Amino acid sequence: MQPDIVLVERAIADPDEYAKIVEKYEAPLLRYLLRISNISREEAEDLLQNVFLKAYQNLRDFDPDLKFSSWIYRIAHNEVISAWRKRSARAAEINLESAEAAQLIASTLDIPAATDEKLLAGFVRSVLAEIPQKYREVLILKFLEDKDYSEISDILRKPMGTVATLVHRAKSAFETAAQEADLHKFI
Template sequence: MNDDSKLIDQALAGDRAAFGQLVRRYQDRLFASMLQVTGSSDDAEDVVQDAFVRAFVKLHTFQRQSQFFTWLYRIAFNSALSHRRRKRSTVSLEHARESGGIEPVDKVDAPDAAMIRDDRVQTVRTALDQLTEDHRVILVLREMQDCAYEDIAQILEISIGTVRSRLSRARAALKLVLEEIETKQESQGGATGELR
Protein backbone atom coordinates (compact mmCIF):
# COMPACT_ATOMS: atom_id res chain seq x y z
CA MET A 1 0.00 0.00 0.00
CA ASN A 2 1.53 3.33 -1.01
CA ASP A 3 1.60 6.44 1.17
CA ASP A 4 -1.32 8.06 -0.71
CA SER A 5 -3.48 5.00 -0.03
CA LYS A 6 -2.73 5.16 3.68
CA LEU A 7 -3.63 8.83 3.80
CA ILE A 8 -6.81 8.20 1.81
CA ASP A 9 -7.83 5.41 4.21
CA GLN A 10 -7.17 7.70 7.17
CA ALA A 11 -9.13 10.54 5.56
CA LEU A 12 -12.05 8.21 4.84
CA ALA A 13 -11.96 7.22 8.51
CA GLY A 14 -12.47 10.88 9.43
CA ASP A 15 -8.87 12.09 9.82
CA ARG A 16 -8.93 15.55 8.21
CA ALA A 17 -5.21 16.00 8.88
CA ALA A 18 -4.50 13.06 6.56
CA PHE A 19 -6.39 14.78 3.74
CA GLY A 20 -4.47 17.95 4.62
CA GLN A 21 -1.26 16.04 3.94
CA LEU A 22 -2.57 15.07 0.50
CA VAL A 23 -3.40 18.73 -0.15
CA ARG A 24 0.10 19.85 0.85
CA ARG A 25 1.67 17.09 -1.23
CA TYR A 26 -0.15 18.00 -4.46
CA GLN A 27 -1.26 21.62 -4.25
CA ASP A 28 1.84 23.16 -5.89
CA ARG A 29 1.91 20.60 -8.70
CA LEU A 30 -1.83 20.97 -9.30
CA PHE A 31 -1.58 24.77 -9.21
CA ALA A 32 1.21 24.76 -11.81
CA SER A 33 -0.87 22.48 -14.04
CA MET A 34 -4.02 24.56 -13.70
CA LEU A 35 -2.06 27.76 -14.34
CA GLN A 36 -1.20 26.32 -17.76
CA VAL A 37 -4.84 25.51 -18.41
CA THR A 38 -6.41 28.74 -17.13
CA GLY A 39 -3.66 31.24 -17.94
CA SER A 40 -4.35 33.13 -14.71
CA SER A 41 -2.99 32.64 -11.22
CA ASP A 42 -6.28 33.81 -9.67
CA ASP A 43 -8.30 31.39 -11.79
CA ALA A 44 -5.83 28.57 -11.12
CA GLU A 45 -6.12 29.19 -7.38
CA ASP A 46 -9.91 29.06 -7.57
CA VAL A 47 -9.83 25.86 -9.64
CA VAL A 48 -7.35 24.15 -7.30
CA GLN A 49 -9.34 25.10 -4.21
CA ASP A 50 -12.54 23.85 -5.83
CA ALA A 51 -10.82 20.62 -6.86
CA PHE A 52 -9.63 19.85 -3.33
CA VAL A 53 -13.06 20.57 -1.89
CA ARG A 54 -14.70 18.30 -4.48
CA ALA A 55 -12.06 15.62 -3.93
CA PHE A 56 -12.67 15.70 -0.16
CA VAL A 57 -16.43 15.41 -0.61
CA LYS A 58 -16.14 12.66 -3.24
CA LEU A 59 -13.17 10.80 -1.78
CA HIS A 60 -15.37 7.78 -1.09
CA THR A 61 -15.91 7.44 -4.87
CA PHE A 62 -12.16 7.16 -5.63
CA GLN A 63 -11.76 3.59 -6.86
CA ARG A 64 -7.95 3.53 -6.84
CA GLN A 65 -7.71 2.29 -10.41
CA SER A 66 -5.40 5.22 -11.12
CA GLN A 67 -3.01 7.31 -9.07
CA PHE A 68 -4.65 9.75 -6.64
CA PHE A 69 -3.08 12.69 -8.48
CA THR A 70 -4.56 11.54 -11.81
CA TRP A 71 -8.02 11.41 -10.23
CA LEU A 72 -7.50 14.79 -8.56
CA TYR A 73 -6.17 16.26 -11.80
CA ARG A 74 -9.29 15.06 -13.63
CA ILE A 75 -11.49 16.88 -11.11
CA ALA A 76 -9.41 20.06 -11.39
CA PHE A 77 -9.21 19.86 -15.16
CA ASN A 78 -12.99 19.55 -15.53
CA SER A 79 -13.41 22.49 -13.19
CA ALA A 80 -10.90 24.53 -15.20
CA LEU A 81 -12.68 23.76 -18.45
CA SER A 82 -16.01 24.82 -16.98
CA HIS A 83 -14.41 27.97 -15.62
CA ARG A 84 -12.78 28.72 -18.99
CA ARG A 85 -16.05 28.20 -20.85
CA ARG A 86 -17.73 30.68 -18.52
CA LYS A 87 -15.01 33.27 -18.95
CA ARG A 88 -14.20 32.83 -22.65
CA SER A 89 -11.78 35.71 -22.61
CA THR A 90 -8.25 35.69 -23.88
CA VAL A 91 -5.35 36.18 -21.56
CA SER A 92 -3.87 39.65 -21.86
CA LEU A 93 -0.14 40.25 -21.79
CA GLU A 94 -0.52 41.97 -18.42
CA HIS A 95 -2.43 39.01 -16.99
CA ALA A 96 0.10 36.55 -18.39
CA ARG A 97 2.92 38.47 -16.75
CA GLU A 98 0.98 38.58 -13.48
CA SER A 99 0.54 34.81 -13.52
CA GLY A 100 4.20 34.18 -14.22
CA GLY A 101 3.48 32.99 -17.76
CA ILE A 102 5.74 35.62 -19.31
CA GLU A 103 8.91 36.72 -17.63
CA PRO A 104 9.75 40.40 -17.52
CA VAL A 105 12.58 41.45 -19.79
CA ASP A 106 15.91 41.39 -17.98
CA LYS A 107 17.76 44.47 -19.23
CA VAL A 108 21.12 43.18 -18.07
CA ASP A 109 21.01 39.67 -19.54
CA ALA A 110 20.47 39.54 -23.32
CA PRO A 111 17.48 41.85 -23.75
CA ASP A 112 16.93 40.81 -27.37
CA ALA A 113 16.73 37.14 -26.39
CA ALA A 114 14.25 37.92 -23.60
CA MET A 115 12.06 39.94 -25.97
CA ILE A 116 12.07 37.15 -28.54
CA ARG A 117 11.24 34.57 -25.85
CA ASP A 118 8.37 36.74 -24.57
CA ASP A 119 7.07 37.22 -28.11
CA ARG A 120 7.21 33.47 -28.72
CA VAL A 121 5.35 32.70 -25.50
CA GLN A 122 2.67 35.23 -26.41
CA THR A 123 2.48 33.86 -29.96
CA VAL A 124 1.97 30.29 -28.70
CA ARG A 125 -0.69 31.48 -26.22
CA THR A 126 -2.46 33.32 -29.04
CA ALA A 127 -2.26 30.25 -31.28
CA LEU A 128 -3.57 27.94 -28.54
CA ASP A 129 -6.53 30.26 -28.00
CA GLN A 130 -7.41 29.90 -31.69
CA LEU A 131 -7.57 26.10 -31.54
CA THR A 132 -10.64 24.06 -30.73
CA GLU A 133 -11.00 23.16 -27.08
CA ASP A 134 -10.22 19.48 -27.79
CA HIS A 135 -6.97 20.41 -29.54
CA ARG A 136 -5.94 22.99 -26.93
CA VAL A 137 -6.62 20.62 -24.04
CA ILE A 138 -4.65 17.71 -25.44
CA LEU A 139 -1.68 19.94 -26.34
CA VAL A 140 -1.61 21.47 -22.87
CA LEU A 141 -1.71 18.04 -21.24
CA ARG A 142 0.97 16.46 -23.43
CA GLU A 143 3.29 19.29 -24.43
CA MET A 144 3.08 21.70 -21.51
CA GLN A 145 2.38 19.34 -18.64
CA ASP A 146 4.20 16.32 -20.05
CA CYS A 147 1.40 13.88 -19.18
CA ALA A 148 1.78 10.30 -20.34
CA TYR A 149 -0.64 9.03 -22.99
CA GLU A 150 -2.23 6.72 -20.42
CA ASP A 151 -2.85 9.61 -18.01
CA ILE A 152 -4.32 11.76 -20.79
CA ALA A 153 -6.62 8.89 -21.75
CA GLN A 154 -7.84 8.61 -18.15
CA ILE A 155 -8.22 12.36 -17.69
CA LEU A 156 -10.15 12.86 -20.92
CA GLU A 157 -11.91 9.48 -20.70
CA ILE A 158 -10.84 8.44 -24.21
CA SER A 159 -8.78 5.56 -25.58
CA ILE A 160 -5.01 5.80 -26.02
CA GLY A 161 -5.52 5.49 -29.79
CA THR A 162 -7.82 8.50 -29.69
CA VAL A 163 -5.22 10.39 -27.64
CA ARG A 164 -2.60 9.70 -30.31
CA SER A 165 -4.79 10.68 -33.25
CA ARG A 166 -6.22 13.78 -31.53
CA LEU A 167 -2.72 14.85 -30.53
CA SER A 168 -1.49 14.44 -34.10
CA ARG A 169 -4.38 16.54 -35.43
CA ALA A 170 -3.84 19.14 -32.68
CA ARG A 171 -0.14 19.46 -33.49
CA ALA A 172 -0.96 19.91 -37.19
CA ALA A 173 -3.59 22.54 -36.35
CA LEU A 174 -1.18 24.39 -34.06
CA LYS A 175 1.50 24.35 -36.75
CA LEU A 176 -0.93 25.88 -39.26
CA VAL A 177 -2.02 28.61 -36.83
CA LEU A 178 1.60 29.41 -35.94
CA GLU A 179 2.49 29.62 -39.63
CA GLU A 180 -0.45 31.99 -40.22
CA ILE A 181 0.64 34.17 -37.31
CA GLU A 182 4.26 34.16 -38.54
CA THR A 183 3.16 35.10 -42.08
CA LYS A 184 0.99 37.90 -40.72
CA GLN A 185 3.85 39.19 -38.55
CA GLU A 186 6.26 39.10 -41.49
CA SER A 187 3.84 40.95 -43.74
CA GLN A 188 3.46 43.61 -41.05
CA GLY A 189 7.22 43.85 -40.62
CA GLY A 190 7.02 42.46 -37.08
CA ALA A 191 8.68 39.09 -37.45
CA THR A 192 10.24 38.10 -34.16
CA GLY A 193 12.30 35.17 -35.28
CA GLU A 194 11.83 31.55 -36.12
CA LEU A 195 8.81 29.91 -34.43
CA ARG A 196 9.68 26.32 -35.13
Protein backbone atom coordinates (compact mmCIF):
# COMPACT_ATOMS: atom_id res chain seq x y z
CA MET A 1 0.00 0.00 0.00
CA GLN A 2 1.43 3.36 -1.03
CA PRO A 3 1.68 6.20 1.47
CA ASP A 4 -1.20 8.68 1.36
CA ILE A 5 1.01 11.59 0.30
CA VAL A 6 2.03 9.64 -2.82
CA LEU A 7 -1.63 8.87 -3.56
CA VAL A 8 -2.45 12.57 -3.17
CA GLU A 9 0.33 13.67 -5.52
CA ARG A 10 -0.75 11.13 -8.11
CA ALA A 11 -4.41 12.12 -7.80
CA ILE A 12 -3.49 15.77 -8.40
CA ALA A 13 -1.69 14.78 -11.57
CA ASP A 14 -4.26 12.23 -12.76
CA PRO A 15 -7.93 12.18 -11.61
CA ASP A 16 -8.18 8.43 -12.22
CA GLU A 17 -5.60 7.89 -9.48
CA TYR A 18 -8.07 9.46 -7.05
CA ALA A 19 -9.98 6.18 -7.16
CA LYS A 20 -7.28 4.66 -4.94
CA ILE A 21 -7.93 7.23 -2.21
CA VAL A 22 -11.69 6.70 -2.52
CA GLU A 23 -11.30 2.93 -2.27
CA LYS A 24 -9.03 3.21 0.74
CA TYR A 25 -11.27 5.56 2.75
CA GLU A 26 -14.74 4.68 1.46
CA ALA A 27 -15.56 2.05 4.06
CA PRO A 28 -14.17 3.77 7.19
CA LEU A 29 -15.68 7.12 6.27
CA LEU A 30 -19.08 5.65 5.49
CA ARG A 31 -19.02 3.84 8.84
CA TYR A 32 -17.99 7.08 10.58
CA LEU A 33 -20.77 9.08 8.92
CA LEU A 34 -23.33 6.46 9.91
CA ARG A 35 -21.99 6.38 13.45
CA ILE A 36 -22.13 10.13 14.12
CA SER A 37 -25.44 10.81 12.37
CA ASN A 38 -28.83 9.20 12.20
CA ILE A 39 -29.10 9.32 8.44
CA SER A 40 -29.95 6.39 6.22
CA ARG A 41 -27.28 4.49 4.32
CA GLU A 42 -28.38 6.18 1.07
CA GLU A 43 -28.10 9.63 2.65
CA ALA A 44 -24.71 8.71 4.10
CA GLU A 45 -23.51 7.61 0.66
CA ASP A 46 -24.61 10.95 -0.83
CA LEU A 47 -22.81 12.75 1.99
CA LEU A 48 -19.75 10.59 1.43
CA GLN A 49 -19.74 11.49 -2.26
CA ASN A 50 -19.73 15.18 -1.28
CA VAL A 51 -16.88 14.49 1.14
CA PHE A 52 -14.77 12.93 -1.60
CA LEU A 53 -15.59 15.66 -4.11
CA LYS A 54 -14.66 18.36 -1.59
CA ALA A 55 -11.50 16.52 -0.66
CA TYR A 56 -10.58 16.27 -4.35
CA GLN A 57 -11.12 20.00 -4.91
CA ASN A 58 -8.98 20.81 -1.88
CA LEU A 59 -6.22 18.24 -2.41
CA ARG A 60 -3.59 20.97 -2.76
CA ASP A 61 -4.58 22.30 0.66
CA PHE A 62 -3.68 18.99 2.31
CA ASP A 63 -0.92 19.58 4.83
CA PRO A 64 1.53 16.64 4.74
CA ASP A 65 2.34 17.29 8.41
CA LEU A 66 -1.14 15.96 9.22
CA LYS A 67 -2.31 12.42 8.67
CA PHE A 68 -4.39 12.24 5.50
CA SER A 69 -7.00 10.29 7.45
CA SER A 70 -7.33 13.15 9.95
CA TRP A 71 -7.68 15.63 7.10
CA ILE A 72 -10.41 13.68 5.30
CA TYR A 73 -12.21 12.84 8.56
CA ARG A 74 -12.28 16.59 9.26
CA ILE A 75 -13.96 17.17 5.89
CA ALA A 76 -16.48 14.44 6.74
CA HIS A 77 -17.11 15.98 10.18
CA ASN A 78 -17.69 19.40 8.55
CA GLU A 79 -20.03 17.88 5.98
CA VAL A 80 -22.15 16.32 8.72
CA ILE A 81 -22.31 19.64 10.57
CA SER A 82 -23.35 21.40 7.33
CA ALA A 83 -25.99 18.74 6.68
CA TRP A 84 -27.36 19.23 10.20
CA ARG A 85 -27.46 22.97 9.68
CA LYS A 86 -29.41 22.52 6.46
CA ARG A 87 -31.83 20.14 8.12
CA SER A 88 -31.92 22.19 11.37
CA ALA A 89 -31.83 18.93 13.24
CA ARG A 90 -29.17 16.81 14.85
CA ALA A 91 -28.93 13.14 15.39
CA ALA A 92 -31.64 11.98 17.73
CA GLU A 93 -30.18 8.52 17.76
CA ILE A 94 -27.20 6.90 16.22
CA ASN A 95 -26.41 3.96 14.06
CA LEU A 96 -24.24 1.27 15.53
CA GLU A 97 -23.75 -0.96 12.58
CA SER A 98 -22.76 -3.97 14.63
CA ALA A 99 -23.20 -5.41 18.06
CA GLU A 100 -19.41 -5.62 18.10
CA ALA A 101 -19.18 -1.81 18.11
CA ALA A 102 -21.58 -1.62 21.06
CA GLN A 103 -19.55 -4.26 22.85
CA LEU A 104 -16.41 -2.24 22.24
CA ILE A 105 -17.93 0.92 23.75
CA ALA A 106 -19.45 -1.02 26.62
CA SER A 107 -16.16 -2.71 27.54
CA THR A 108 -14.11 0.47 27.21
CA LEU A 109 -16.50 2.40 29.40
CA ASP A 110 -16.89 -0.25 32.09
CA ILE A 111 -20.44 -1.17 31.17
CA PRO A 112 -21.05 -4.75 32.32
CA ALA A 113 -20.81 -7.23 29.48
CA ALA A 114 -24.19 -8.41 28.41
CA THR A 115 -25.08 -11.89 27.28
CA ASP A 116 -27.27 -10.69 24.47
CA GLU A 117 -25.26 -8.57 22.03
CA LYS A 118 -28.31 -7.18 20.27
CA LEU A 119 -29.76 -5.98 23.56
CA LEU A 120 -26.45 -4.44 24.51
CA ALA A 121 -26.25 -2.66 21.14
CA GLY A 122 -29.74 -1.28 21.72
CA PHE A 123 -28.73 -0.12 25.17
CA VAL A 124 -25.51 1.59 24.00
CA ARG A 125 -27.42 3.19 21.12
CA SER A 126 -30.06 4.62 23.43
CA VAL A 127 -27.45 5.87 25.91
CA LEU A 128 -25.37 7.51 23.17
CA ALA A 129 -28.53 9.21 21.94
CA GLU A 130 -28.99 10.72 25.40
CA ILE A 131 -25.63 12.43 25.65
CA PRO A 132 -24.72 15.71 23.92
CA GLN A 133 -23.46 15.49 20.34
CA LYS A 134 -20.01 16.89 21.20
CA TYR A 135 -19.49 14.02 23.67
CA ARG A 136 -20.99 11.42 21.38
CA GLU A 137 -18.62 12.31 18.57
CA VAL A 138 -15.43 12.17 20.68
CA LEU A 139 -16.50 8.80 22.09
CA ILE A 140 -17.03 7.48 18.59
CA LEU A 141 -13.69 8.87 17.38
CA LYS A 142 -11.80 7.62 20.42
CA PHE A 143 -13.34 4.19 21.00
CA LEU A 144 -14.83 3.15 17.68
CA GLU A 145 -12.62 4.90 15.14
CA ASP A 146 -9.62 4.26 17.40
CA LYS A 147 -8.15 7.74 16.91
CA ASP A 148 -5.62 9.14 19.36
CA TYR A 149 -5.90 12.58 20.97
CA SER A 150 -3.67 14.19 18.37
CA GLU A 151 -5.80 12.87 15.50
CA ILE A 152 -9.07 13.87 17.22
CA SER A 153 -7.55 17.32 17.78
CA ASP A 154 -6.82 17.59 14.04
CA ILE A 155 -10.24 16.27 13.02
CA LEU A 156 -12.29 18.49 15.33
CA ARG A 157 -9.82 21.43 15.18
CA LYS A 158 -9.63 21.65 18.96
CA PRO A 159 -6.57 21.80 21.22
CA MET A 160 -5.41 18.41 22.55
CA GLY A 161 -6.11 19.51 26.13
CA THR A 162 -9.70 20.30 25.18
CA VAL A 163 -10.01 16.90 23.48
CA ALA A 164 -8.73 15.13 26.62
CA THR A 165 -11.25 17.07 28.72
CA LEU A 166 -14.04 16.28 26.24
CA VAL A 167 -13.21 12.56 26.31
CA HIS A 168 -13.17 12.55 30.11
CA ARG A 169 -16.48 14.39 30.32
CA ALA A 170 -17.97 12.22 27.58
CA LYS A 171 -17.10 9.07 29.53
CA SER A 172 -18.70 10.53 32.67
CA ALA A 173 -21.77 11.63 30.71
CA PHE A 174 -22.06 8.17 29.15
CA GLU A 175 -21.71 6.41 32.49
CA THR A 176 -24.29 8.70 34.12
CA ALA A 177 -26.71 8.22 31.23
CA ALA A 178 -26.08 4.44 31.34
CA GLN A 179 -26.91 4.33 35.06
CA GLU A 180 -30.07 6.36 34.52
CA ALA A 181 -31.13 4.18 31.61
CA ASP A 182 -30.71 1.09 33.80
CA LEU A 183 -28.93 -1.61 31.86
CA HIS A 184 -30.95 -4.35 33.54
CA LYS A 185 -34.05 -3.30 31.64
CA PHE A 186 -32.22 -4.22 28.45
CA ILE A 187 -30.83 -7.53 29.60
